[in-house]
Amino acid sequence: MRLTAGPEHAGERLDAVLAEPLGSRTRAARLIAAGSVTVGGRTVAKRHIVTAGEEIAVEDAAIEAEKPPSLDDVIDPDAPVAEYTVAYEDEHLLVVDKPAGVVVHPARGHWQGTLAQALSGTAAGGEDEWRAGIVHRLDKDTSGLLVVAKSDAVHAQLKTALQARDITREYLALVEGRPTARSGTIDAPIGRDRHARTRHSIDTDQPRDARTHFTIEQVLPRYTLLRVTLETGRTHQIRVHLQAIKLPIAGDPEYGREGLLGLERQFLHATTLAFTHPVTGAAVQCVSPLPDDLVAALAAAA
Structure with missing residues (x-):
């Protein structure tokens, strides 16, 4: 995908300019961070200020790899449902304790059985319906705690707190x-x-x-x-x-x-997730003990 920045784009950040053609500013930022976007033939940061006339290119393969199928295509009622436990929950958010082996949201090679799909109908918020409510993620084989929103407003507040480093x-x-x-x-x-x-x-x-x-x-x-x-x-x-x-x-x-x-x-x-509740202002702190496989490994290392 190629486009030439017009006068209306001058002075805007690159991720903002690409937000509309790519569907969201978040998606644009991910592709820029992955090195799949060039301006004038060179990679730049998402905060790059665009000048009228600059040539912006996005790799087609990266666009397709980044884009998941629609939820109707992704959600298979016969697919295994991701397992998880709830460490904290109220009407606004929940803290999930994710086991190893569970992918947080659909991505290339992992369209089925994700945490986001298991939380469908409970989690909400954010620009991408295929990972609704997800505020941050853990690698597939990293276990433990992550916070999930139940509305757009709470999702936005938790994202802001995360960026401000107010979530421990x-x-x-x-x-x-x-x-x-x-x-x-x-x-x-x-x-x-x-x-x-x-x-x-x-x-x-x-x-x-x-x-x-x-x-x-x-x-x-x-x-x-x-x-x-x-x-x-x-x-x-x-x-x-x-x-x-x-x-x-x-x-x-x-x-x-x-x-x-x-x-x-x-x-x-x-093991530990702590933050100020974005609605009630209460302190929320959750602790997850080591799972059995890590307890066994620790004993073997002693």
Whole structure:
């Protein structure tokens, strides 16, 4: 898809200019972040200010890959329903405890059995009906807590709180080796890896700010259990950042060594979620204990 920016686009951000032709500003931002959009033949950030006459191109393949089928095509009544438990719920929102193996919303290769489909009729809000109510996500094989809205207004408020870093997200991660300090911050931009498009990395042509904080929770002979807090929320952020400081997460098939300690996935669990309720103003804090497979791996590491 190609378009030439007109006078009416001058002074606008790139993601705003592409919002209409791509269906939403959120979708435009995702494609820009993935490096699928060029301006004058070069990749730029979503905040790029457009000038009249600039040539903007979006890869056709990326558009099709990003676009899911309609809900009527995606929702199969005979498909398995994603399992989850509810850690907190009221009329405005719910906090879901997602098991490993469940994809949060439909995407290429995972059209069926997602959390978003299981929450259809309960969750609501946001620009994309195929992931209604979803405020943030977890990787398929990362377990734990995430908050889901039940209306447009609450979804918008939770998104704003997330961007303002007013939602606390803590994880437990078992890593190979040991940090050189009891606590620390990894401040390194992340984007698509220069050499492997399915991976994310600090070695990237599309860097986006990313900060991860960690403290030592438990020291084991060859491993360390870390409590990790996200300041930003980039794809695979914790996995990429810990691998970058030579502390790969145990069992991580993409950024570490698969199968360690009998693990069938990475040892990463979203254990704590805390925020101020956008409607009532009450403090909401949910804690999820380690699931059985991670408890067994931790015992094997002792």
